[in-house]
Amino acid sequence: MLRYPLLTRYSDYDTKGHVNNAVYLTYFEWARVQSWQQVARRGGISEVDIADPPLIVAEARVKYVSPANIGVALAVEIGVKEIRTKGFSFVYRIVASEEDDRLVAEGETVQVAYDYSAGRTMPIPPEMRAALEGM
C-alpha cells in the first residue's frame, strides 16, 4: 500500500459539512495518478505512458464508513489487488489521519489495459505489470 495526505478543497464539502459522496472517486483518481507517477518512474515506463497510462476504468465501488467533516485531516491509501491478463484492481482506504486512522471510506476500481490507437483492450504490458506488482 502507498499512502498520501489528501488535500481537500472547500468545494468538496456538502451542505452538511461532509465530503460529498462523488468526491471520493476523485480522491481515488488522485491516488491512482500519484502512485502511478511514483512506481512508473522507477520502472522503465515510457514518458508517454507515465503521463497517460494505457488504461480505462471499468468499475468503481465505494463504501462510506464514517463521515469526514470539514477540518478533519485525511489520507488515502492505495494498493493493487489481483492482476489478471488484461485487468487488475486498485483498492483504497480513506482515513482520518489525525484520529488514529479512523476509516472514512474504502473502495475498489477495476482497470483494463487499453490500446487507444487500436481502440480495444489488450493484455497488460509486462513493464506495467512489473510496476504494479511493486506497489
Add this chain to the structure above:
Amino acid sequence: MLRYPLLTRYSDYDTKGHVNNAVYLTYFEWARVQSWQQVARRGGISEVDIADPPLIVAEARVKYVSPANIGVALAVEIGVKEIRTKGFSFVYRIVASEEDDRLVAEGETVQVAYDYSAGRTMPIPPEMRAALEGM
C-alpha cells in the same frame, strides 16, 4: 423506473473528451434528487423531508460500459430495488438517448434511513417507504 434527460457540463468531460468517471456519481445524485422531489410531493411527505430526506448513502457502485463523448445526449434512469427495514437500493442506467439508448454506465447506491437529530440509523418511515414503492 423514472427517466430524466441529463444536462451535462463542459467541465464534466476529461482530457479524452469523455465524462470523467467520478461525475457519474454526481449524475446518480442528481437523479435521486429529481426523483425524490417527484415521488415525495405526491406522497404526503413533509416539506423538510422533501427538501432534505433523512437518508445517508452507504455504498455506491458504477460499471462503465461505453464512453460518453462530448456532444452525446444522455439520459439517466433510476429505480428502486429491494427495500429492507432500514435501507434500500437505487439502481441507475445512463444511456445515450439519441443512439437507441446505448448503455453508457449502470450502477447502484445503497441508502440507509438516518435520524439526524438522534445521530443514528432508523427504520425507513412508512410514508417514505410508500413513496419509494411508487417509483
Add this chain to the structure above:
Amino acid sequence: MLRYPLLTRYSDYDTKGHVNNAVYLTYFEWARVQSWQQVARRGGISEVDIADPPLIVAEARVKYVSPANIGVALAVEIGVKEIRTKGFSFVYRIVASEEDDRLVAEGETVQVAYDYSAGRTMPIPPEMRAALEGM
C-alpha cells in the same frame, strides 16, 4: 439576451447551503455552450465550430449580489456586449426565477478568437460575428 433555466446539482452547494462561488463560472460556461449551440445552428457555422468554437476565455468576472440557497430555482441570462476585431464580451445574470428574478449574481467573460491549428489569436470570423450579433 437569451435565457435558460439552470439545473443545479447538490454538489454545487457549500457547507452554508449556498452555491459555491466558483460554480458561477461553470454556470456561465454552461450558458455559453447552450447559447452558442442555439445561435450557431441558425448561422451556417460548420459542425466542428458549433461543437467546439475557436475561442479562448481571456478574462472572467463575477459579482455576487445575493445568496442562492439550495431549493431556490435559478435561471441564467446571457448576452453579447461589445464585439471588437479579435474579441468580445459575454455578460451574464443569474436570477432567482421564482422570486421575481431577484438578482443572485452577474458577470462578464472576455473571449478571443483563436486559431488552434496556428496557435495564435485571429480576427473573429465573419459568420461567428454574425451569429454573435444575433444574440
Add this chain to the structure above:
Amino acid sequence: MLRYPLLTRYSDYDTKGHVNNAVYLTYFEWARVQSWQQVARRGGISEVDIADPPLIVAEARVKYVSPANIGVALAVEIGVKEIRTKGFSFVYRIVASEEDDRLVAEGETVQVAYDYSAGRTMPIPPEMRAALEGM
C-alpha cells in the same frame, strides 16, 4: 505574498488538456483557506473564526494569461491588497513553478466581513485586520 504548491486533480483539466477556467476560482479559494489557517493561528483568532472566518466573497476576477497543461507543476501566490472598513481584496497569481514561474493566471477577490448571526455586513474585526496585515 504567501505561496503554496497547487495539487491539481485530473478532473480539473478540460477536453483540451488545460485547467478549466472555473477551477481557478477553486484554486483561489484553496489559497484563501491555507493562508487564513496560517496567519490566523499566529494571531489570537478564535478557533471558530479560524475554521470558518466571518467573511463573504463579494466579487471575483480572473485573467487567464497562459495555459496550464496537464503535467505542468503549479503554485499559487496570495496577498492582501487594500484593507478598507468592511472589506478587503486578496490578489492571486498562479504560476508554472518549474518554468521560471511563467504566469498562468492572476486574479482578485473582494471579501466583506459578515456577521452571520445578525445577517449583515460588519466592520472587519481588529484581530482579523491585524492577521490580514501580516500576510
